Amino acid sequence: MLDIKWIRENPEALDAALAKRGAEAQAQQLIALDEARRSHVGQLQALQERRNAASKEIGKAMASKDQARADSLKAEVASIKDELQAGEAKERELDEALKHALSVLPNVPLDDVPVGKDxxxxxxxxxxxxxxxxxxxxxxxxxxxxxxxxxxxxxxxxxxxxxxxxxxxxxxxxxxxxxxxxxxxxxxxxxxxxxxxxxxxxxxxxxxxxxxxxxxxxxxxxxxxxxxxxxxxxxxxxxxxxxxxxxxxxxxxxxxxxxxxxxxxxxxxxxxxxxxxxxxxxxxxxxxxxxxxxxxxxxxxxxxxxxxxxxxxxxxxxxxxxxxxxxxxxxxxxxxxxxxxxxxxxxxxxxxxxxxxxxxxxxxxxxxxxxxxxxxxxxxxxxxxxxxxxxxxxxxxxxxxxxxxxxxxxxxxxxxxxxxxxxxxxx
Incomplete structure (x- = not known):
């Protein structure tokens, strides 16, 4: 399996290697899959951060006997929990899609390998x-x-x-x-x-x-x-x-x-x-x-x-x-x-x-x-x-x-x- 980090940094090299093997260019599709995964992971991290912050705010609201504020925050935390569960399932789907795309990608030939069809x-x-x-x-x-x-x-x-x-x-x-x-x-x-x-x-x-x-x-x-x-x-x-x-x-x-x-x-x-x-x-x-x-x-x-x-x-x-x-x-x-x-x-x-x-x-x-x-x-x-x-x-x-x-x-x-x-x- 090739390293997605290497592919992001060397898209032209990957496509040139695939061309030598008689395969179509795939660097941009792989990078797009990785970008979608990264973006989604970033959204989940932001949600988790908000959940942690809201949980702390609940304690403060309870300490100040602001029940309405505490109830509102609890509802927000529950909603974020549901979003995280759904988001984690989607993350697994995105991870699997990238993993599969990489797993069917052939290795990169060494420079001294002769280029040919068969x-x-x-x-x-x-x-x-x-x-x-x-x-x-x-x-x-x-x-x-x-x-x-x-x-x-x-x-x-x-x-x-x-x-x-x-x-x-x-x-x-x-x-x-x-x-x-x-x-x-x-x-x-x-x-x-x-x-x-x-x-x-x-x-x-x-x-x-x-x-x-x-x-x-x-x-x-x-x-x-x-x-x-x-x-x-x-x-x-x-x-x-x-x-x-x-x-x-x-x-x-x-x-x-x-x-x-x-x-x-x-x-x-x-x-x-x-x-x-x-x-x-x-x-x-x-x-x-x-x-x-x-x-x-x-x-x-x-x-x-x-x-x-x-x-x-x-x-x-x-x-x-x-x-x-x-x-x-x-x-x-x-x-x-x-x-x-x-x-x-x-x-x-x-x-x-x-x-x-x-x-x-x-x-x-x-x-x-x-x-x-x-x-x-x-x-x-x-x-x-x-x-x-x-x-x-x-x-x-x-x-x-x-x-x-x-x-x-x-x-x-x-x-x-x-x-x-x-x-x-x-x-």
């Missing part, structure tokens, strides 16, 4: 490795998985509907190995603290991490009003909610592997075959909570941590910076890491690492304080996939496929596979 305007910043030459016509992951008898979409659809998958045998173990490898790498070498968070959160957590109200249709809601997490970013980031953290303790870095749940609203017809776009998937998520001065450096560090997973797996990828029109709602800058899939003959996103500034911190009141200082300030938050486990499985299947349909297990995963070096169809 993914065609994203800019590649680096690449690692080369596209593999397998020496035969590669297949897509679902062709290989089904032929091995370890990837079942039909049975998944019977029990759950479209966009679900059953993995079994060697592929189920390979997915588990990928997650374990990522957790060991991030917790053991990259300095992240492993967390096992809840998979359901309340409205406050979903709102504080900018998923509500704008993205409610993309989430699954339980019958008792909780939300299934779309990513572990939500519970990991919300761990800082309402806290005042000693700046000497920052940055805080967390990693978690969880199931994630997304309704994929608006994705009808996209990636309907295979495992690329699922309602339920596994992801290793990275979250950092930092001081404002270190958040940009932390963004580069987080992205490098995600890239290290793909380097370890020997996968070709490219890292791009998203343009303003393709960037997420709460981000100030985002790097996407796209892995090469030989079967698709295309790059596909496998990680997205974003720096959010104080956008989420304002929503969840997460602050920090220097030692010896009384004043606090909002922390900066970052999140990134480290990486999407299901998509990493797809990448390994397609890049390590053999002409006979078997899958070679990458060296770094073999310690997690119980001696299995090649996945092949059961005899």
């Amino acid at each position: 993914e065609s305007d994203n800019v590649e910043v680096r690449a690692s490795g080369e596209k593999p030459d397998l020496g035969f016509e590669p297949k897509e992951h679902f062709e290989l998985g089904e032929a091995l008898g370890m990837m079942d979409f039909e049975r998944a659809a019977k029990m759950s509907g479209a966009r679900f998958t059953i993995l079994s045998g060697g592929l189920a173990r390979l997915e588990r190995a990928l997650g374990q490898y990522m957790l060991d790498l991030h917790a053991g070498e990259h300095g992240y603290t492993e967390v096992n968070p809840p998979l359901m959160v309340n409205d406050a957590a979903a709102y504080g991490t900018d998923k509500l109200p704008k993205f409610g249709d993309d989430l699954f809601k339980t019958t008792d009003g909780r939300w299934l997490i779309p990513t572990a970013e939500v519970p990991l980031t919300y761990m800082a909610a309402g806290e005042i953290i000693d700046e000497d303790e920052l940055p805080k870095r967390y990693v978690a592997q969880t199931s994630c749940f997304r309704s994929e609203a608006g994705s009808a017809g996209r990636d309907t075959r295979g495992m690329l776009r699922q309602h339920q998937f596994t992801k290793v998520e990275l979250v950092s909570v930092t001081t404002p001065e270190t958040s940009l450096e932390e963004h580069e560090r987080m992205t490098a941590s995600a890239e290290a997973v793909l380097k370890g797996l020997g996968l070709h990828y490219r890292t791009i910076v998203l343009c303003t029109g393709d960037m997420g709602f709460g981000a100030r800058k985002t790097y996407d890491i796209e892995v090469w899939l030989p079967g698709q003959k295309a790059y596909r996103e496998i990680s997205s690492c974003s720096v959010c500034g104080d956008f989420q911190a304002r929503r969840m009141n997460a602050r920090c304080r220097k030692a010896g200082d009384k004043a606090t300030r909002f922390v900066h938050t970052l999140n990134g996939s480290g990486v999407a486990v299901g998509r990493a499985l797809i990448a390994v299947i397609e890049n390590y496929q053999n002409a006979d349909g078997t899958i070679t297990v990458p060296d770094v995963l073999q310690p997690y596979m119980g001696g299995i070096t090649r996945i092949e169809k059961a005899a």
Whole structure:
């Protein structure tokens, strides 16, 4: 959430930022809402002051035995009380209107983010490795998985509907190995603290991490009003909610592997075959909570941590910076890491690492304080996939496929596979 004080002082900057994102100017509308709220609050304060003064005058009138004056003042105080009650209800309405208007406003991009309309305007910043030459016509992951008898979409659809998958045998173990490898790498070498968070959160957590109200249709809601997490970013980031953290303790870095749940609203017809776009998937998520001065450096560090997973797996990828029109709602800058899939003959996103500034911190009141200082300030938050486990499985299947349909297990995963070096169809 953006600061209304900053918007009042920088209306042109806000509208310029919204224009970069392809959105309409909103500064004046927001300022008008704030002015209406401020004016109303001023009227309530004046009424309260008059009520206090009249209450004192009642005592004086009673002391001087001026009953008529006392009765008149009592009637005035009662009338003011009624006005205040009605006015307080209106104040809540005005507060809510401003809060809602701010809550659906996207974050302001950093100055170095390329301006563009969509993914065609994203800019590649680096690449690692080369596209593999397998020496035969590669297949897509679902062709290989089904032929091995370890990837079942039909049975998944019977029990759950479209966009679900059953993995079994060697592929189920390979997915588990990928997650374990990522957790060991991030917790053991990259300095992240492993967390096992809840998979359901309340409205406050979903709102504080900018998923509500704008993205409610993309989430699954339980019958008792909780939300299934779309990513572990939500519970990991919300761990800082309402806290005042000693700046000497920052940055805080967390990693978690969880199931994630997304309704994929608006994705009808996209990636309907295979495992690329699922309602339920596994992801290793990275979250950092930092001081404002270190958040940009932390963004580069987080992205490098995600890239290290793909380097370890020997996968070709490219890292791009998203343009303003393709960037997420709460981000100030985002790097996407796209892995090469030989079967698709295309790059596909496998990680997205974003720096959010104080956008989420304002929503969840997460602050920090220097030692010896009384004043606090909002922390900066970052999140990134480290990486999407299901998509990493797809990448390994397609890049390590053999002409006979078997899958070679990458060296770094073999310690997690119980001696299995090649996945092949059961005899």
